[in-house]
Amino acid sequence: xxxxxxxxxxxxxxxxxxxxxxxxxxxxxxxxxxxxxxxxxxxxxxxxxxxxxxxxxxxxxxxxxxxxxxxxxxxxxxxxxxxxxxxxxxxxxxxxxxxxxxxxxxxxxxxxxxxxxxxxxxxxxxxxxxxxxxxxxxxxxxxxxxxxxxxxxxxxxxxxxxxxxxxxxxxxxxxxxxxxxxxxxxxxxxxx
Numbered sequence: 001x002x003x004x005x006x007x008x009x010x011x012x013x014x015x016x017x018x019x020x021x022x023x024x025x026x027x028x029x030x031x032x033x034x035x036x037x038x039x040x041x042x043x044x045x046x047x048x049x050x051x052x053x054x055x056x057x058x059x060x061x062x063x064x065x066x067x068x069x070x071x072x073x074x075x076x077x078x079x080x081x082x083x084x085x086x087x088x089x090x091x092x093x094x095x096x097x098x099x100x101x102x103x104x105x106x107x108x109x110x111x112x113x114x115x116x117x118x119x120x121x122x123x124x125x126x127x128x129x130x131x132x133x134x135x136x137x138x139x140x141x142x143x144x145x146x147x148x149x150x151x152x153x154x155x156x157x158x159x160x161x162x163x164x165x166x167x168x169x170x171x172x173x174x175x176x177x178x179x180x181x182x183x184x185x186x187x188x189x190x191x192x
Contacts, residue, residue, distance in 0.1 A: 107187070116179045121171065129167070131174065135181055138174040140167055153177055 026038035119131035119138060131138040136154025144150055144163075151162045151170040164170040 103187075116182045119171070119175055119178055131178075133178060135178065138178070140170045140174070142167060 119133065121129045121131050121140075124130040124139065127143045128139055128141045130140075133154075137152075138154065139152040140149050141152065142149040148163050148165055149167050149170045151164055151173055153162060153174065162170075162173065164173060
């Protein structure tokens with residue numbers, strides 16, 4: 001049991017002790033008008049302080065033990081999670097490599113197996129030929145810059161003008177652009 005000092009008792013009680021004139025005991029007034037003997041109050045306070053110290057030491061021991069156990073458990077869980085992550089990343093990289101190889105095989109097969117329809121060119125005025133497609137209109141216009149031709153390639157924002165030294169080269173560039181767009185659309189359809 002913890003020794004109780006006068007300061008401990010006075011700190012825990014809002015009342016001051018009074019001296020009992022009949023038998024000389026110090027008394028603590030109760031709310032109902034009766035009194036506690038100082039000796040009883042000191043015993044009660046001493047017991048409360050002992051309980052507090054006991055439960056504080058129990059709590060500290062349990063808290064530290066629980067903390068260390070939780071810390072070790074968390075460390076083991078982290079190591080296991082890191083191992084799982086590493087395994088998953090290894091599988092992901094292997095799958096990604098396999099998918100890239102399959103895509104390359106598919107692209108090679110498509111390049112040889114799929115033929116894109118050649119553009120059909122038609123005169124459009126005196127100095128222009130045009131090929132209508134589902135992507136838009138390819139136009140070759142001549143009469144500019146020392147015999148060069150202007151290839152107008154459709155795109156999302158309208159058109160894209162590219163200069164070429166001759167109409168045949170512009171037609172080949174238009175066909176290559178059209179082929180690339182059609183093949184890209186076919187690849188995109190494979191992923192849907």
